[in-house]
Amino acid sequence: GNSVTQMEGPVTLSEEAFLTINCTYTATGYPSLFWYVQYPGEGLQLLLKATKADDKGSNKGFEATYRKETTSFHLEKGSVQVSDSAVYFCALSESASKIIFGSGTRLSIRP
Amino acid sequence: DGGITQSPKYLFRKEGQNVTLSCEQNLNHDAMYWYRQDPGQGLRLIYYSQIVNDFQKGDIAEGYSVSREKKESFPLTVTSAQKNPTAFYLCASSIEYNYGYTFGSGTRLTVV
Numbered sequence: 001g002n003s004v005t006q007m008e009g010p011v012t013l014s015e016e017a018f019l020t021i022n023c024t025y026t027a028t029g030y031p032s033l034f035w036y037v038q039y040p041g042e043g044l045q046l047l048l049k050a051t052k053a054d055d056k057g058s059n060k061g062f063e064a065t066y067r068k069e070t071t072s073f074h075l076e077k078g079s080v081q082v083s084d085s086a087v088y089f090c091a092l093s094e095s096a097s098k099i100i101f102g103s104g105t106r107l108s109i110r111p
Numbered sequence: 112d113g114g115i116t117q118s119p120k121y122l123f124r125k126e127g128q129n130v131t132l133s134c135e136q137n138l139n140h141d142a143m144y145w146y147r148q149d150p151g152q153g154l155r156l157i158y159y160s161q162i163v164n165d166f167q168k169g170d171i172a173e174g175y176s177v178s179r180e181k182k183e184s185f186p187l188t189v190t191s192a193q194k195n196p197t198a199f200y201l202c203a204s205s206i207e208y209n210y211g212y213t214f215g216s217g218t219r220l221t222v223v
Binding site: 032034036041042043044045046049051089093095098099101102103104 | 115117144151152153154156159169201203208209210211212213214215216217219
């Protein structure tokens with residue numbers, strides 16, 4: 001079946017460092033891909049999405065490109081801030097019935 | 112502002128009691144979902160509903176029940192048959208699956 005695999009955390013970086021969180025997927029067909037962010041004690045917020053191959057989603061300085069040839073959707077940010085500390089989830093839309101989530105990657109940013 | 116409201120934020124119940132978690136949305140979304148999140152883990156789908164008066168089991172439906180009598184509301188009941196109910200429960204809605212989900216702020220259930 002379809003699945004999402006993302007890099008295990010925690011990831012700890014210094015402020016202004018470059019961020020990459022890897023995400024790869026297995027899917028039949030042409031799913032949409034998403035990155036969600038979860039701050040402590042809260043629900044998930046949609047960060048960005050891409051609906052077809054070579055699309056680039058972007059929001060708040062974060063970017064991810066839908067790479068069909070490598071089945072990847074890696075999250076990147078050029079200069080992280082302390083406020084970016086959160087858990088990040090990669091996800092894909094399997095069908096009209098549900099979205100499949102990865103296990104999450106905890107990111108901590110040191111001042 | 113439109114959104115999803117989950118209540119209460121924290122809930123404590125004694126073992127063996129049923130408990131109902133509320134989820135209300137004013138986004139006019141047709142589809143609604145319930146997920147369970149355990150510490151350090153991803154989200155697991157409990158139930159989903161794509162239309163009023165219809166719902167489907169997800170991956171871990173045993174010990175849970177839902178209803179969808181109104182478009183705006185999708186309450187989840189955690190029954191005494193759920194063997195390990197302590198978790199963080201998240202409700203979500205969607206206008207169309209390729210647009211992604213809007214999540215509520217969650218209910219943390221602790222069974223003692």
